[in-house]
Structures are given as structure tokens and as C-alpha cells.
Amino acid sequence: MSVSSAPLAKGRRRIPIGAAIGLFFIGLFLFAATFAPLISPHPLGEIVGDVWMPMSGEHWFGTDNLGRDLLSRMIYGARTTILIAAAATALSFTLGSILGFTAAVVGGWFDMTMSRFVDLLMSIPTLIFGLVVLSVLPSNVVTLILVMGTLDSTRVYRLSRAVAADINAMDFVEAAKLRGEDRAWIIFREILPNALSPLVSELGLRFIFAVLFLSALSFLGLGVQPPQADWGGMVKENKDGIVFGISAALIPAGAIAALAISVNLVADWILNRTTSLRGGRGNA
Amino acid sequence: MPKAVMKRPHDESCSLLEIRKLRIEATSYSPGGAPQNTVIVDDVSLKLEKGRVLGLIGESGAGKSTIGLASMGYGRGGVRITGGEVLLNGRNILAGGVQGLRKVRGNKVCYVAQSAAAAFNPALRLMEQVIESALLHRVATRAEAERRAMALFKKLGLPNPETIGRRYPHQVSGGQLQRVMTAMALCSEPDLIVFDEPTTALDVTTQIDVLAAIKDAIRDTGVAALYITHDLAVVAQVSDEIMVLRHGKMVEHGETRQIIEAPRMDYTKALVSIRSIEHEEKKPTTKPLLSVRNIIAGYGGGAVKVLQDVSVDVRPGQTLAVVGESGSGKSTLARVITGLLPPLSGSITFAGRTLTPRLADRSRDDLRELQMIYQMADVAMNPRQTVGTIIGRPLEFYFGMRGCERNARVAELLEEIEMGKGFVDRYPAELSGGQKQRVCIARALAAKPKLIICDEVTSALDPLVADGILKLLLRLQKIEEVAYLFITHDLATVKAIADSIAVMYRGKVVRYGPKTEVLTPPFDAYTDLLLSSAPEIELGWLENAIKGRRMESAGN
Numbered sequence: 001m002s003v004s005s006a007p008l009a010k011g012r013r014r015i016p017i018g019a020a021i022g023l024f025f026i027g028l029f030l031f032a033a034t035f036a037p038l039i040s041p042h043p044l045g046e047i048v049g050d051v052w053m054p055m056s057g058e059h060w061f062g063t064d065n066l067g068r069d070l071l072s073r074m075i076y077g078a079r080t081t082i083l084i085a086a087a088a089t090a091l092s093f094t095l096g097s098i099l100g101f102t103a104a105v106v107g108g109w110f111d112m113t114m115s116r117f118v119d120l121l122m123s124i125p126t127l128i129f130g131l132v133v134l135s136v137l138p139s140n141v142v143t144l145i146l147v148m149g150t151l152d153s154t155r156v157y158r159l160s161r162a163v164a165a166d167i168n169a170m171d172f173v174e175a176a177k178l179r180g181e182d183r184a185w186i187i188f189r190e191i192l193p194n195a196l197s198p199l200v201s202e203l204g205l206r207f208i209f210a211v212l213f214l215s216a217l218s219f220l221g222l223g224v225q226p227p228q229a230d231w232g233g234m235v236k237e238n239k240d241g242i243v244f245g246i247s248a249a250l251i252p253a254g255a256i257a258a259l260a261i262s263v264n265l266v267a268d269w270i271l272n273r274t275t276s277l278r279g280g281r282g283n284a
Numbered sequence: 285m286p287k288a289v290m291k292r293p294h295d296e297s298c299s300l301l302e303i304r305k306l307r308i309e310a311t312s313y314s315p316g317g318a319p320q321n322t323v324i325v326d327d328v329s330l331k332l333e334k335g336r337v338l339g340l341i342g343e344s345g346a347g348k349s350t351i352g353l354a355s356m357g358y359g360r361g362g363v364r365i366t367g368g369e370v371l372l373n374g375r376n377i378l379a380g381g382v383q384g385l386r387k388v389r390g391n392k393v394c395y396v397a398q399s400a401a402a403a404f405n406p407a408l409r410l411m412e413q414v415i416e417s418a419l420l421h422r423v424a425t426r427a428e429a430e431r432r433a434m435a436l437f438k439k440l441g442l443p444n445p446e447t448i449g450r451r452y453p454h455q456v457s458g459g460q461l462q463r464v465m466t467a468m469a470l471c472s473e474p475d476l477i478v479f480d481e482p483t484t485a486l487d488v489t490t491q492i493d494v495l496a497a498i499k500d501a502i503r504d505t506g507v508a509a510l511y512i513t514h515d516l517a518v519v520a521q522v523s524d525e526i527m528v529l530r531h532g533k534m535v536e537h538g539e540t541r542q543i544i545e546a547p548r549m550d551y552t553k554a555l556v557s558i559r560s561i562e563h564e565e566k567k568p569t570t571k572p573l574l575s576v577r578n579i580i581a582g583y584g585g586g587a588v589k590v591l592q593d594v595s596v597d598v599r600p601g602q603t604l605a606v607v608g609e610s611g612s613g614k615s616t617l618a619r620v621i622t623g624l625l626p627p628l629s630g631s632i633t634f635a636g637r638t639l640t641p642r643l644a645d646r647s648r649d650d651l652r653e654l655q656m657i658y659q660m661a662d663v664a665m666n667p668r669q670t671v672g673t674i675i676g677r678p679l680e681f682y683f684g685m686r687g688c689e690r691n692a693r694v695a696e697l698l699e700e701i702e703m704g705k706g707f708v709d710r711y712p713a714e715l716s717g718g719q720k721q722r723v724c725i726a727r728a729l730a731a732k733p734k735l736i737i738c739d740e741v742t743s744a745l746d747p748l749v750a751d752g753i754l755k756l757l758l759r760l761q762k763i764e765e766v767a768y769l770f771i772t773h774d775l776a777t778v779k780a781i782a783d784s785i786a787v788m789y790r791g792k793v794v795r796y797g798p799k800t801e802v803l804t805p806p807f808d809a810y811t812d813l814l815l816s817s818a819p820e821i822e823l824g825w826l827e828n829a830i831k832g833r834r835m836e837s838a839g840n
Contacts, residue, residue: 171664175656175727177643178624181681186633190666
């Protein structure tokens with residue numbers, strides 16, 4: 001306790017500028033996603049004007065290829081995009097890390113079977129695999145989340161197994177085994193807290209990959225189906241306008257980029273705060 | 285550079301190395317707070333004549349390595365030399381800039397690191413690395429340098445001096461590699477060599493060879509040396525004078541004989557009188573607590589047999605010390621007893637019950653009564669758990685204690701290991717090395733065990749701290765009636781705490797019995813080697829020990 005908590009608390013309040021920018025944008029997007037029906041000026045599918053109207057006081061971002069209000073679609077799009085990406089990431093992390101930790105702790109045939117199965121899945125390019133599976137399955141949000149989450153979990157499995165294998169060889173895990181602790185305790189109480197830092201940084205990255213993956217799928221027409229809006233799909237809908245100098249496609253594209261960068265800035269910051277493997281409190 | 289020396293002829297008579305009022309600082313950036321300046325070395329002055337050896341001794345953090353490196357004008361990782369002068373042949377090398385330092389390093393001053401295994405480039409042959417600095421400074425042609433290296437290999441007692449240079453670092457043993465590194469330092473015929481704990485990572489039986497080789501090489505080449513170590517017994521063998529350091533300040537400086545025979549300062553007295561632990565050997569009782577019978581164990585399904593027909597007994601409330609050099613199977617024996625490595629054959633009886641070979645099949649009581657303490661206390665504790673959780677978990681797990689009851693017991697245990705209640709909320713990273721080991725002891729005690737296996741528990745600690753841990757263990761043995769199986773390579777430790785001793789050599793128990801019996805001649809060849817290799821704080825011990833040896837070390 002002689003390690004005073006006062007300077008620590010002070011350090012916690014001071015947020016670096018990069019992380020602050022990231023937090024601001026994430027907050028903005030989350031706000032838009034949560035309160036979409038309340039704050040969007042127009043309903044999702046309503047045609048309010050001409051095709052590809054320029055930005056104006058009436059329509060802040062202009063209108064899209066069918067004459068719908070782009071701002072409203074952006075706000076509803078945030079909702080779909082973030083929901084699906086977040087759910088898929090959560091699924092991939094739960095699945096991947098639990099299986100990865102278990103494989104590292106149990107070892108033997110379980111580890112071998114799991115790892116080779118994951119190798120098999122990873123040997124097929126994710127996008128192509130996703131396309132094949134999605135073209136067979138009914139196209140709805142739940143399927144999308146399941147497919148994306150499962151495919152992504154192979155990456156998380158890899159990472160968490162590698163991290164856990166390292167930690168599993170440490171003396172404190174051996175001490176826990178000698179004490180007679182069961183696997184759940186070893187995985188969740190001994191290994192997980194020490195594996196968090198690499199996993200948190202991976203979480204940010206995987207969320208972004210999920211957004212990009214979803215956008216790619218929507219762009220190819222297999223993701224979110226119209227009239228539902230999502231950012232990737234909106235790039236697709238408005239891409240033809242670019243030839244005529246119309247910026248409608250750049251707005252959702254810019255939003256994807258902003259989200260990607262913001263999440264990474266925040267993930268970096270969190271990682272920095274928790275990297276110290278030695279210390280329990282982490283460094284600034 | 286010779287010009288500079290010639291300009292000041294009065295310096296010729298001066299010391300080879302003179303450090304004046306050296307001050308070394310580092311800046312640490314703590315979370316949230318302002319950058320803090322730490323003074324690592326404060327106002328240290330020393331003089332070293334040509335051909336003399338100065339021993340720098342102190343516990344970790346005393347600044348001894350920092351001073352050693354400062355003699356080459358080098359500050360490790362963000363460390364700054366902020367004051368004082370380092371005069372080599374009367375010339376301040378700190379004033380010479382980077383170019384000047386480059387001419388000094390590897391040419392006039394050479395360095396021998398603690399871990400030769402980590403200091404060699406694994407991708408290059410030894411000869412390339414040994415002659416590199418001689419070639420770089422153009423003190424010799426390749427042929428000359430190689431000839432010189434071979435002569436040095438021979439002098440340092442390396443096998444096949446003509447061909448060993450063609451090997452890669454992983455193809456020679458640790459003791460040999462340390463000697464090759466000494467050859468590397470001597471190859472460019474420097475004026476000064478800095479030895480930074482060159483034998484600390486070696487077995488006692490190997491250490492004695494390396495020490496003797498280094499001592500001979502220093503004598504024959506007439507080079508001056510700074511010898512850095514934490515082991516007073518080692519430094520007493522090789523150095524002419526000794527400087528004792530603590531917290532970056534000089535405690536005492538004098539001739540070796542004066543320091544070890546008539547130390548003036550209290551701290552030096554404590555260092556010299558270390559391991560003066562009072563322990564009365566207990567007579568063996570009839571019924572052993574743990575009985576290991578004819579254990580054969582190995583890795584890779586028996587392809588490598590590490591333990592061959594090992595039988596030992598541990599009596600209740602007593603200490604069995606298992607001694608041997610690395611590779612002798614001591615730690616494997618611990619793994620077999622704990623059940624981490626099921627033996628190929630043989631049986632283990634514990635408190636009247638036969639222990640199952642596999643850990644997974646053991647009852648909770650078997651696990652509870654047999655606890656273990658590890659060598660590296662910092663990896664033996666989960667860095668994300670507080671001391672309270674670490675000590676409290678066995679209480680919850682074995683006795684179902686919760687809340688206040690548990691906290692009270694944790695406080696009691698902290699009191700027993702001589703740490704206060706304030707440590708409950710600390711994380712392992714916020715403890716010193718000795719405190720960490722104490723917490724590990726408390727964790728083992730929390731289970732109320734009958735036997736604790738101590739695997740080299742003091743070998744990573746400074747001598748004074750280790751002393752405290754040993755005293756604590758002995759005191760706890762009296763209170764808790766717990767038996768210890770004490771694995772160590774350090775005979776001084778064994779003499780201090782054991783009731784009976786088992787000497788292991790290449791997987792076999794070569795000598796076993798009560799302490800006095802084992803330590804009374806006639807000895808078998810290996811026990812003799814082991815006993816005679818343990819350095820003693822005594823002048824001329826090294827020469828006598830080498831003379832009296834009956835067998836070579838295994839060289840692991």
C-alpha cells in the first residue's frame with residue numbers, strides 16, 4: 001500500500017490525445033447506433049429527393065443513388081455495422097480463446113485435433129469461405145454473425161493457444177496444478193489474467209477486421225440485404241457516382257476508416273496500460 | 285593514443301586505472317509521476333595498478349557491474365555517467381568521445397560477461413569471435429591472432445586447443461564457454477579485463493576449474509582485472525584487494541587478507557560471517573515420513589533415464605538435503621515425488637500411504653500435505669494476484685476458509701514469515717526477491733503440510749537475504765514440525781540446515797546418511813570433489829583444493 005494510489009489515479013485521468021480522439025469517435029458512433037430512430041432526420045428507406053443531391057442544409061450529407069437521405073442511412077448503418085461486427089468479435093473471442101486456452105492446458109490429442117482443424121479452416125481464404133457458406137445459408141443477421149464469428153475465431157484460437165502455452169509452462173501454473181486446482185481455475189484465474197494484454201490488442205484489431213469483412217461481404221452483395229443499411233453496402237450502392245464526381249460513396253468509406261483507426265487508437269492505449277507482464281497494476 | 289601518454293610522462297608511474305569520484309545516475313519513468321532520478325553509483329574512487337586484481341563485491345543493486353562497465357565508459361540501458369573521471373593510463377577516457385571509447389573497448393579494456401552462453405553469437409564459430417577484436421583493432425594479423433588464441437585455449441585448460449575454435453558455442457559446455465570468453469578478452473592483450481560474475485552461473489565443480497584457469501591466465505599475462513561477484517569466497521581466491529559496495533557507495537576497501545580476516549565495517553563483517561547458522565542435527569527416527577524406493581524415471585518414455593534406482597527417506601520434522609551438480613537429477617526427483625513425472629518403476633510412501641504415481645490420481649490430502657517452494661520466486665507466483673490471494677487460496681481450497689477467517693489466517697501467516705499486514709494488497713512485482721520467496725513459503729505453509737520440497741530456494745538470492753530465508757525455514761520447522769526435502773547445489777547451505785544428506789551424481793545416489801556421517805571421511809570420489817569444490821572464505825583455498833582433487837568434474 002506504500003505504493004501510493006494517488007499518482008496512479010492521476011495517471012488514469014490523463015488520457016493521451018490519440019486515445020481521446022479514438023474515444024470521441026467511438027462514442028459518437030455508438031451514440032448514433034444506439035439512438036438511431038430518435039436522431040435520424042428521416043426514416044431508413046424513405047426517398048426524400050433527387051438522386052445524388054449535393055450536401056445542403058436540408059440533407060447534410062446529400063442523398064444517395066435512390067434519393068434517400070444519406071445522413072439517416074449513415075446513422076442506421078452505424079447501428080447494423082457495429083452491432084454485427086461487435087457480436088461477431090465477441091463470438092470469435094469467446095470461442096477462440098476458450099478453445100485455445102483449453103488446448104494449451106489439456107494438450108495431447110485434444111490440442112492436436114483442434115489445432116489441425118483450425119489449420120484446415122485457415123488454409124481456405126476467409127472471404128471465399130465466407131462467400132460459399134453465406135450463399136448456401138439464408139441471409140440474415142444471425143447467420144452473418146455466426147459465420148463471421150466462427151471464421152474469425154480461428155485467428156483468436158491461434159493467438160490464445162500460443163500465449164497460454166507460454167504461461168502454462170510457468171511455475172505458478174505448476175504450483176496451481178500441484179495444489180490440485182481444476183482446469184477451469186487454471187484457465188480463468190491463472191492464465192486468463194496474464195493473457196489479457198495481447199488479447200485486448202487483438203480484440204481491437206479483430207473488431208476492425210470484422211467491420212471490414214462485413215463491408216466486403218455487403219459490397220459483394222452477400223452481407224446485409226437492402227433496404228437495410230450498412231456502411232459497406234452503402235459504398236457499393238453509391239460507387240458508380242464516383243465516376244461523375246459525386247462523393248456519396250466516400251462518406252461511408254470514411255466512416256469505416258474513422259472507426260477502424262479510432263478502435264485501434266483506443267486498443268493501443270489500453271494495451272499500453274496493461275502491458276507489464278510483471279506488474280499487477282500495469283504501467284502508464 | 286600513445287602520443288597522449290607520452291606527453292604526460294609523469295603518468296607512467298601512475299596507476300593503470302584510476303576512477304575518481306564516479307557518479308552514475310539513471311532516470312526512471314514511473315506511471316503518472318514525474319521522471320525520477322536514481323543515483324546508482326555515488327562518489328566511488330578506486331585505483332588499480334598494473335597486474336593487480338581488484339574484487340568488487342556487494343549484493344544485487346550495489347552498483348558493482350555498473351562500476352565495472354564504467355571503466356570502459358559504458359552505461360547500460362539509459363544509465364548516465366554524470367560525474368567523476370575514469371583515467372586509463374592517466375588519460376580520461378570519458379573525455380575522448382565515441383571515437384576515443386571505440387579505441388579503448390576490446391583493445392585496452394575487455395569484458396567477460398556472466399552468461400557466456402548468452403554473450404556469444406550462436407551463428408559464428410568460436411575462433412571468429414575470439415579473434416574479432418584483435419583483428420578490428422589491428423593488433424595482430426589473422427594468423428597471429430589465431431596462434432595467440434590457441435595458446436590461450438591451452439593455457440586455460442580447454443580440451444583440443446587446436447580445434448576447439450572451429451566449434452560453435454552450443455557445442456561446448458558452459459564452463460568451457462566461460463573459459464573461451466576469457467580467452468576472447470585476453471586475445472587482444474588488453475591492459476585491463478573486467479570480469480562480471482564469470483562463474484556465478486556455473487556448478488561448483490566447474491567453477492573451481494574456471495577460477496583456477498582465470499587466475500593462472502591473469503598471473504601469466506600480467507593483465508590487471510576488476511573481478512565483480514557477490515560471492516566473497518570466490519573473490520578471496522582471485523583478487524589482491526577487495527572493495528565492498530552497498531547501495532552504490534563504497535563500504536570498505538582493503539587488501540584481501542584484511543577484508544576477510546579483519547573486516548572493519550559491520551556490513552563486511554556480516555558478509556564474512558555468513559552461514560554461521562546454528563543448527564543441531566537431529567537423530568534419525570525409525571519411521572520415515574516420505575520413503576522413496578528404487579525409483580527409475582526418465583523422459584521420452586524411458587529413452588533418457590534421469591534417475592536410476594534412487595532410494596531416500598525423509599523423517600518427520602527433519603531436513604533431507606539432496607546435493608549434486610546440474611544434470612544430476614535432483615529436480616527430477618522432486619518432479620517424481622510431486623507426481624508431475626510418473627516414474628517408470630519404484631514406489632513412494634508418504635505418511636503411511638502409497639502415493640499414486642500420477643498427480644491427477646492423488647487425493648486432496650496427499651496434495652495438501654506435500655507442498656513445494658520454487659527456485660525462482662517471481663515466476664512461482666501469479667503476477668496478477670495480490671499477496672493476499674496467493675496465500676489465501678490454499679486456505680480456501682483445502683480448508684474452505686472464507687472472509688474474515690481467511691484474512692485473519694493470512695495476516696497470521698504474514699506475521700510468521702516476518703512480513704507485516706501491509707503486504708496483503710501488494711502484487712509480486714512490488715516485492716523484493718527475499719520477500720517474494722517468503723510469500724512462497726507462506727503459501728506452502730498455509731496448506732499445513734507435513735513435507736515441503738524446497739527446490740534451490742536460496743540460489744537466486746543475495747547471500748545475506750538467503751541467510752535470512754534459511755533461518756526462517758529452520759524456525760518454521762521448529763514451530764510447524766514440517767519436514768523439508770531440500771534440493772541444492774550449495775554445500776554451505778547443506779551444512780547449515782540438513783539433518784541427513786543424499787549426494788546425487790548422474791542420476792544415482794552416491795552417498796546417503798545422517799549429516800555427520802556423510803561429511804566425515806573417508807569420502808567416495810564424487811563427494812570428495814563436491815566438498816572440495818565449495819569455495820571457502822580463506823586465502824589459498826583454491827590452490828589446495830586443486831591439488832587435492834581425485835576426479836574431474838562432469839563438466840555439465
